[in-house]
Amino acid sequence: MIVAIDGPAGSGKSTTAHAIADRCNLTFLDTGAMYRAVTWRCLDAGVDVSDDDAVSAVAERARIEFGKSADGQTVSIDGRDVTRQIRTPEVDRNVSVVSAYPRVREAMVARQRELGSAGDVVAEGRDIGTVVFPNAEVKVFLTADAAARAHRRAVQREGGDAGCDAGAKADAAEEQQILRDLVRRDKLDSSRKESPLKPAADAHMIDNSALTPEQVVQQIVDLMEAARAKGGAAKAGEVAPFDKGGEPLSPKTDGNEVAPAKAGVAKNGAGEKDAGRPAAKAAAKSKAAGRMRAFAGNTFDDYYDHGMKEFPLPARALLAVAAAIVWAVTKVLWPWKIEDVRLLRDDARGRMIVMNHTSMLDPVVIVCDLYFHGIRVRPISKSEFNKTNLVSWLFSRAGTIPVKRGTADLKAVRRAQAALTRGECVLVFPEGTRIKSDDQPVTIHGGFALMAQMAKAPVQPVAIVGARDITPKGTHWKRFGRVFCKAGACIEFSDLGVRGRKQQALRMEEVAMERVYALRDELRREHPGKM
Numbered sequence: 001m002i003v004a005i006d007g008p009a010g011s012g013k014s015t016t017a018h019a020i021a022d023r024c025n026l027t028f029l030d031t032g033a034m035y036r037a038v039t040w041r042c043l044d045a046g047v048d049v050s051d052d053d054a055v056s057a058v059a060e061r062a063r064i065e066f067g068k069s070a071d072g073q074t075v076s077i078d079g080r081d082v083t084r085q086i087r088t089p090e091v092d093r094n095v096s097v098v099s100a101y102p103r104v105r106e107a108m109v110a111r112q113r114e115l116g117s118a119g120d121v122v123a124e125g126r127d128i129g130t131v132v133f134p135n136a137e138v139k140v141f142l143t144a145d146a147a148a149r150a151h152r153r154a155v156q157r158e159g160g161d162a163g164c165d166a167g168a169k170a171d172a173a174e175e176q177q178i179l180r181d182l183v184r185r186d187k188l189d190s191s192r193k194e195s196p197l198k199p200a201a202d203a204h205m206i207d208n209s210a211l212t213p214e215q216v217v218q219q220i221v222d223l224m225e226a227a228r229a230k231g232g233a234a235k236a237g238e239v240a241p242f243d244k245g246g247e248p249l250s251p252k253t254d255g256n257e258v259a260p261a262k263a264g265v266a267k268n269g270a271g272e273k274d275a276g277r278p279a280a281k282a283a284a285k286s287k288a289a290g291r292m293r294a295f296a297g298n299t300f301d302d303y304y305d306h307g308m309k310e311f312p313l314p315a316r317a318l319l320a321v322a323a324a325i326v327w328a329v330t331k332v333l334w335p336w337k338i339e340d341v342r343l344l345r346d347d348a349r350g351r352m353i354v355m356n357h358t359s360m361l362d363p364v365v366i367v368c369d370l371y372f373h374g375i376r377v378r379p380i381s382k383s384e385f386n387k388t389n390l391v392s393w394l395f396s397r398a399g400t401i402p403v404k405r406g407t408a409d410l411k412a413v414r415r416a417q418a419a420l421t422r423g424e425c426v427l428v429f430p431e432g433t434r435i436k437s438d439d440q441p442v443t444i445h446g447g448f449a450l451m452a453q454m455a456k457a458p459v460q461p462v463a464i465v466g467a468r469d470i471t472p473k474g475t476h477w478k479r480f481g482r483v484f485c486k487a488g489a490c491i492e493f494s495d496l497g498v499r500g501r502k503q504q505a506l507r508m509e510e511v512a513m514e515r516v517y518a519l520r521d522e523l524r525r526e527h528p529g530k531m
C-alpha cells in the first residue's frame with residue numbers, strides 16, 4: 001500500500017508518517033529531506049541558489065541515500081551524512097527556491113519513485129498525492145493553522161516537542177521569526193509553477209490544530225483499513241496480479257510497485273524480511289528505475305520499462321520536436337478538436353484511456369494534446385507493427401508499449417500497470433483494429449480492464465468521429481476533413497456496483513465500451529455526416 005501525506009511546513013507530516021511507518025511496517029520516505037539535502041549541498045559548495053542551471057546540475061548528480069541510526073532516520077548526500085545540517089534556518093530559507101526548479105524536481109521525483117518502488121511506503125512532502133504517487137491508495141493533506149505550526153517548530157528547535165507537551169513554551173521573538181519564515185515558505189511552495197503544494201482532488205483533509213499526533217495517526221490508519229477493504233485485496237482463485245518478475249504478488253503487496261527497488265531507503269523494522277519478498281527481489285533485479293543515460297546501449301525493452309520522463313535527453317528532445325510537427329501538420333490537414341478536453345487534461349492520475357479506432361490519427365490526437373499539457377500517454381500497439389528495427393526504434397521513443405495479440409502477454413500487462421502507477425496514461429483501442437464501417441464485425445479485447453485494475457487506475461472513455469473519412473476503405477489517399485473527439489468522465493472500479501475482482505474487470509469492459517459508443521453517438525448527432 002502507498003500512503004501519501006502532503007501539507008505545509010510544521011503541519012506534522014514527518015511525525016505522522018514516521019509513526020505510521022512504525023506501526024504498519026511501511027517504508028518511510030521523507031521527500032522534504034531530499035530537497036533540503038540538495039539545498040545544503042549547494043550552500044556548502046558555494047553554488048548560487050538563484051542559478052537554476054547550477055543548482056539543477058547539483059541535483060541531477062546527487063546521490064541521496066537514507067539510512068538508520070539510533071535516533072531515527074539519517075540522510076546523506078554524495079556520501080556525507082547531513083541529517084542535522086539540513087534542518088538549519090539557512091536551509092529553511094533557501095529550500096523553497098531550490099525545490100521550485102523543474103530539473104531539480106524531476107531528479108528528486110525519479111529518485112523518490114525509485115526509493116518507493118518496492119511498494120508499502122508512507123511518503124510525505126508537498127506533491128506526493130498529486131505527482132510522485134498519484135495512484136496512492138490513501139492520500140492525506142495535513143493542515144494546522146500557521147500560529148500552531150510556528151509554535152511547534154519553535155519548540156522543536158529548542159529541543160522540545162509540542163506533540164508530547166501541550167504546554168511547551170518557546171522564545172516569543174524566535175516564534176515570530178519562525179512564523180514569518182514559514183508563511184513565506186508556504187507561499188513560495190503553493191505558488192510555484194511546478195508541482196505546487198495543493199491537496200490532490202481525492203485527498204482526505206485533516207486539520208490537526210486541535211488533534212494530538214496519536215489522533216492523527218489513528219485517523220490515517222482507519223483510512224488505510226477502509227482503503228484495504230474497498231480495494232478488496234486479491235483473493236485466492238481470482239485474477240492474480242503479477243509483480244515485475246512475473247511472480248504472483250504475495251498477499252501483502254498489492255501491485256502498486258512503480259519501479260524496482262534499490263538499496264538505501266530506511267525501512268522501519270522490515271528491512272531483512274522484505275528483501276526476501278518476491279516482488280522486492282524481482283524489483284531489485286530489474287533496471288527500470290531512474291533516468292536513462294543517453295548513448296548507454298539502451299534496448300527497446302529499456303524504453304518500454306521506463307517512464308517517458310526518464311527517457312534520455314536526446315529521446316525526449318526528439319519526441320518534443322516530433323510531437324510539435326505532428327500536431328501542426330494534423331491540425332492543418334484534419335483540424336481536430338477534443339470536446340470536454342478538461343476531463344482529460346485536468347486529472348493528474350494515471351488513467352487507462354479507451355477509445356474507438358478508426359484511423360492512425362486517433363492515437364496522434366490524444367498523445368499530442370496531452371503531451372503539451374505535461375501528460376505522457378503510452379499507446380499499446382500491436383507487436384506486428386514492430387517489423388523492422390527502425391519502426392521499433394521510433395515506436396519505443398514515442399512511448400508505445402507493444403503487445404502480442406492473441407496471447408496472454410503478461411509483459412505488456414505489467415508494463416502498462418507500471419506506467420499507470422507512475423502516473424502516465426495508457427491508451428488502448430479495445431476494438432483491436434481500425435473499424436472502417438459500422439457493419440464490420442467488432443471483437444472487444446478486454447485486457448485493458450485488467451491492466452487498470454492491477455494499477456488501481458480509473459478507465460476513461462474517449463470517442464472519435466471524422467477520422468474514418470480521411471482514409472476511405474480501399475484507398476490510401478488521405479482526404480481533408482474535420483475530426484472531432486469527445487472525452488468522458490473517468491470510471492472508477494469502486495463505482496461499478498459489483499464485488500469481486502473478476503466481476504469488476506468484466507463489468508468495467510462492458511461499461512467502458514458502452515460509454516465510448518455513447519460518446520461516439522453524441523458526436524455523430526452533434527456533427528451530422530461524421531462517422
Ligand SMILES: Nc1ncnc2c1ncn2[C@@H]1O[C@H](COP(=O)(O)OP(=O)(O)O)[C@@H](O)[C@H]1O
Nearest residue numbers: 010011012013014015152156162163211212213
Ligand atoms: N498534532 C500535533 N500536535 C502538536 N504538535 C505536533 C502535532 N504533530 C506534530 N507535532 C509537532 O510539531 C513539530 C513539527 O512536526 P513535523 O512532523 O516535523 O512537521 P512537518 O514534517 O510537517 O514539517 C514536531 O515537534 C512534532 O512533534
Ligand SMILES: Nc1ccn([C@@H]2O[C@H](COP(=O)(O)OP(=O)(O)O)[C@@H](O)[C@H]2O)c(=O)n1
Nearest residue numbers: 009010031032033035095096099125126127
Ligand atoms: N515533496 C516535496 C517535499 C518538500 N518540498 C520542498 O522542500 C521544503 C522542505 O520540506 P520539508 O517537508 O522538509 O519541510 P517541513 O514541512 O518539514 O518544514 C519545502 O518547503 C518545499 O519547498 C517540495 O517541494 N516537495
